[in-house]
Amino acid sequence: MGWTSVSSGAGGSNEDYVAVYERSGFADIVVLDGASSVAQQNYIDQDAGDVNWFVRRFGTDFGAALAGNGSQEQLVRRAVDATRAVFEERTAGQAVPVYAWPIAALTWIRILPGRGAPELILYCLGDCKSLLLRPDGSVQDLDPYVNPQEAVLAEAIAALAREGVSDPCARRARLLPMLRRRREEQNTDPHPQSLCLAPAGPFAARRYSVRAVPGSVLLVMTDGFYRLVDPYGLHTGASLAQACVRDGLDAMLAALRAHEAAAGAGTGMAVKQADDASAVAWRFD
Numbered sequence: 001m002g003w004t005s006v007s008s009g010a011g012g013s014n015e016d017y018v019a020v021y022e023r024s025g026f027a028d029i030v031v032l033d034g035a036s037s038v039a040q041q042n043y044i045d046q047d048a049g050d051v052n053w054f055v056r057r058f059g060t061d062f063g064a065a066l067a068g069n070g071s072q073e074q075l076v077r078r079a080v081d082a083t084r085a086v087f088e089e090r091t092a093g094q095a096v097p098v099y100a101w102p103i104a105a106l107t108w109i110r111i112l113p114g115r116g117a118p119e120l121i122l123y124c125l126g127d128c129k130s131l132l133l134r135p136d137g138s139v140q141d142l143d144p145y146v147n148p149q150e151a152v153l154a155e156a157i158a159a160l161a162r163e164g165v166s167d168p169c170a171r172r173a174r175l176l177p178m179l180r181r182r183r184e185e186q187n188t189d190p191h192p193q194s195l196c197l198a199p200a201g202p203f204a205a206r207r208y209s210v211r212a213v214p215g216s217v218l219l220v221m222t223d224g225f226y227r228l229v230d231p232y233g234l235h236t237g238a239s240l241a242q243a244c245v246r247d248g249l250d251a252m253l254a255a256l257r258a259h260e261a262a263a264g265a266g267t268g269m270a271v272k273q274a275d276d277a278s279a280v281a282w283r284f285d
Contacts, residue, residue: 016276028066029282031128031220033223035051107126107143128222129223214284
């Protein structure tokens with residue numbers, strides 16, 4: 001077994017977080033993608049930002065929670081409770097609007113030993129991507145989730161483009177009321193589909209179990225890294241997985257940033273013209 005990882009901010013603070021926890025007999029891969037703040041200020045970390053603070057604080061608390069016993073939901077909630085306690089302590093006396101509460105996408109994959117083929121147990125919130133490249137060259141999308149909000153956002157951006165609004169800053173200002181309403185919904189959903197500070201009910205996590213035969217490679221990435229597939233169209237999911245194994249994660253990250261630099265600001269239909277990008281590759285010997 002062996003693994004590599006890469007993580008790069010698109011500019012300023014990196015709001016992704018990746019970690020691999022290896023213990024006797026099993027391992028946990030954790031990939032977090034913090035959602036960009038829609039608040040007018042930071043309440044916790046004036047330098048790196050509240051979203052950066054959230055993913056790193058949760059990552060630390062989650063690592064501690066993994067040392068205990070419990071179901072996947074229980075361990076995630078235990079870490080969230082610890083993170084929220086610190087958040088409440090550090091924001092005491094401040095009126096923090098609900099849309100300013102940070103959220104993140106989370107993919108957690110536990111790798112359990114198996115006779116001939118380890119078992120992968122997936123727990124997924126949000127839109128990180130997990131691909132399994134098998135020795136025969138086939139690639140399986142382990143969590144074929146499509147974020148429905150992306151279509152809503154794309155239509156809103158297209159409507160602004162039809163009005164002649166293409167400047168990224170002006171576009172974000174026009175979208176901000178919608179983005180804040182959506183963030184409030186995400187933070188108060190009785191079955192939250194994103195990692196949030198104060199879940200009103202059980203997380204609506206997508207769960208999967210799959211076997212990885214020897215020679216397979218598991219790739220877990222944030223949607224910023226997966227931009228090589230969608231929306232840039234430089235790869236398919238299969239060709240991306242194969243290129244990551246052939247050329248390495250660093251080379252693929254460099255290709256991503258080179259494409260974004262060549263495209264320049266103001267092109268594309270996204271709120272952010274570039275995104276933080278992170279990935280983990282785990283090889284099954």
